[in-house]
Amino acid sequence: MFDSHVAILLDTAAALVNVLTDGDDGGKPYVAPKGEALPSAIAGVLPGGVTVSMEEALYLAATALKVRRVFEAMEAHRDDEAAAVVNALVISTGARPQLNRAPGEPWQVHFHGADDTLAVGWSAGFASGLTLAIGSDLGGRLGICQARQCDRVYVDASRNAARQFCSRTCQSRTKAAAFRARSAARRQD
Numbered sequence: 001m002f003d004s005h006v007a008i009l010l011d012t013a014a015a016l017v018n019v020l021t022d023g024d025d026g027g028k029p030y031v032a033p034k035g036e037a038l039p040s041a042i043a044g045v046l047p048g049g050v051t052v053s054m055e056e057a058l059y060l061a062a063t064a065l066k067v068r069r070v071f072e073a074m075e076a077h078r079d080d081e082a083a084a085v086v087n088a089l090v091i092s093t094g095a096r097p098q099l100n101r102a103p104g105e106p107w108q109v110h111f112h113g114a115d116d117t118l119a120v121g122w123s124a125g126f127a128s129g130l131t132l133a134i135g136s137d138l139g140g141r142l143g144i145c146q147a148r149q150c151d152r153v154y155v156d157a158s159r160n161a162a163r164q165f166c167s168r169t170c171q172s173r174t175k176a177a178a179f180r181a182r183s184a185a186r187r188q189d
């Protein structure tokens with residue numbers, strides 16, 4: 001499985017994709033926040049109670065579109081395409097591993113410099129987390145919800161790599177629809 005730092009990066013990347021990309025969410029159309037609502041939407045996803053400027057928000061919104069392409073490519077077993085998008089993101093952000101430590105904390109591997117902006121730092125982290133997933137046997141754990149009318153992404157942290165849905169709501173909705181279909185078919189017989 002992913003170590004805790006990589007898991008945070010991947011989970012945050014998935015959450016950012018889900019907030020910042022249009023599509024379907026739980027059977028309903030979803031329109032991502034735009035304009036003045038963008039920075040606060042992103043601040044609500046990033047850990048640590050950060051303040052996000054409009055410039056950083058626009059950068060992270062562009063990153064979210066690229067990260068969605070990675071999830072879509074991995075879901076469709078187009079690993080080469082996913083790798084190309086991730087490699088371009090690594091290069092554009094200058095992602096590089098280094099050890100950082102906050103006072104009183106142990107050393108941690110980070111993938112950005114201390115002088116990077118919030119947007120570049122998080123984007124570099126997302127690129128590195130995706131690199132570690134795709135470059136290992138864990139790339140198949142990047143998924144897109146299999147529920148009808150839902151295209152939200154997720155990172156499968158289950159033991160048996162069997163997750164298919166972005167949330168319990170979509171899982172329940174799908175199971176209920178399958179039950180209703182089986183019941184209707186039995187009534188027709």
